[in-house]
Amino acid sequence: MYSKRILFILFFLIFMILIGTFGYMMLEKWNFLDSIYMTIITLTTIGFQEVHPLSSAGRIFTLVFALIGFSILAGSISILSSAIIEWRVIERYRRKKMFDKIKKFKKHIIICGAGRIGKYVILEMLKSKKEFVVIDHEPSYIQQIIKELNLGEKDLYFIEGDATKEEILLQAGIMNAEGLISCLPEDSQNLFICLTAKSLKQNLKVTSFVIEEQNTSKFFLIGVDEVVSGNFIIGKRLALSMMNENILSFLEQVTYIEKQAYYLGNVDVKSHSSLIGKTLKDANIGHNVGLLIFAIKKAGETQYEFNPKSDHIVQTGDVMIALGSQHDLEKLENYINGS
Missing domain, CATH: 1.10.287.70 (Helix Hairpins)
Structure with a gap:
């Protein structure tokens, strides 16, 4: 116009x-x-x-x-x-x-950085239909994503500003947010964003991208929940391409192909779940939902139990991992925690 x-x-x-x-x-x-x-x-x-x-x-x-x-x-x-x-x-x-509208968000995700990595984070968040807010000081990155993904400005909630500043994170509704993803191209920026976010809200789930693997411990030291090392992932994928070609193609289909039919999803067992105290056999998830639970992480633990036994007793805080369509994963969430 x-x-x-x-x-x-x-x-x-x-x-x-x-x-x-x-x-x-x-x-x-x-x-x-x-x-x-x-x-x-x-x-x-x-x-x-x-x-x-x-x-x-x-x-x-x-x-x-x-x-x-x-x-x-x-x-x-x-x-x-x-x-x-x-x-x-x-x-x-x-x-x-x-x-x-951002002020009304509850349990949304804040994405800090709309560059090369942030673009794919945004794409996955759009697929998940979960509310999120993007922060970047460079408006051209956001406009480029809107153009590439054929979005309208109404479809993407974004704030132009420096995510290391408290006022910008507050504008993004950090006090009502469920989590924050920091994916800027420098470890120092990501570290400072995570530190600022944790100082504002300690129970906020924070995930950060890290370039130099030796910096990983610094992120965990300030309370970051998950750290994704770019070099580590690239190295493992390059090795898999030679040693386990079929496994790599499977992972590609599940996690990287844009229009795939199936997704890896997780469901946290809430305190009001009707399945608490039941065994996996009694829960009969495969029959009622049509999905196979192939991994479970118990509350307070860091290791997953793969191919859990049928006598595993469901407890509050259990994290169940399943593979299925978006519709099936939503059914699993409703079956475990109620609609």
Whole structure:
């Protein structure tokens, strides 16, 4: 909308400059440089003296050109000014409306960084249908993602700012958030963001990307829950490509193919679950939901029990891992914790 107005104004200005230039060249037989110089000083009402004495036809042309040209120039400035003011008003209203919606978010995810890694984090969050807010100080990254993913600005909630600052995290609703993902390209930035986030809300689940593996311990030291090492993952995947080709293709299908039918999902057993105290055999998840639970992590533990036995007793805080469609995973959540 605004680009069309600007193009319209530029078109008319160029048109008037061409009319004036060729008018002086035809009527006064001046060269191109003298003609365009006379056109510009007349159109802008600078008022320098004439390049050469004007003929009667040239004076009449100058009078008409000055009146019409000045009117168009003044109108163009007016249109441009109103467009800028209108854009600022609309942008302020849009941002206020977005902030009002963010304030209503509960248990959402905050994504810090919309660069190369952040783009794929955002893509996965869009698939999950979970509410999230993106923070990045570079608006061009956010606009590029909106364009690449064919989104509208209403489909992506974002804040332009420095995620290391408390006020920006507060604007993103960190006090009501469930978790934060920091995926900036520098470990020092990610570390500071995690430290700031944990200082604002200690029970916030924080996951961070780390480039240098030796920095991992520093993240755990400040209370970061999960750390993903880029070099570590790349190294393991390169090795798998040679040693376990079928396993790698399976992982690709489950986690990396954009339009895959199945996802790895987890469900946390809540305190009100009707399955608490029952064995996996009695819970009969496979029959009632159609999914296989292939790993369980007990509350307070860090290791997963793969292929859990049928006599495993379901307890509050258990994390169950399953593979299935998005619909099936939602059914599993409802079956375990109720709708």
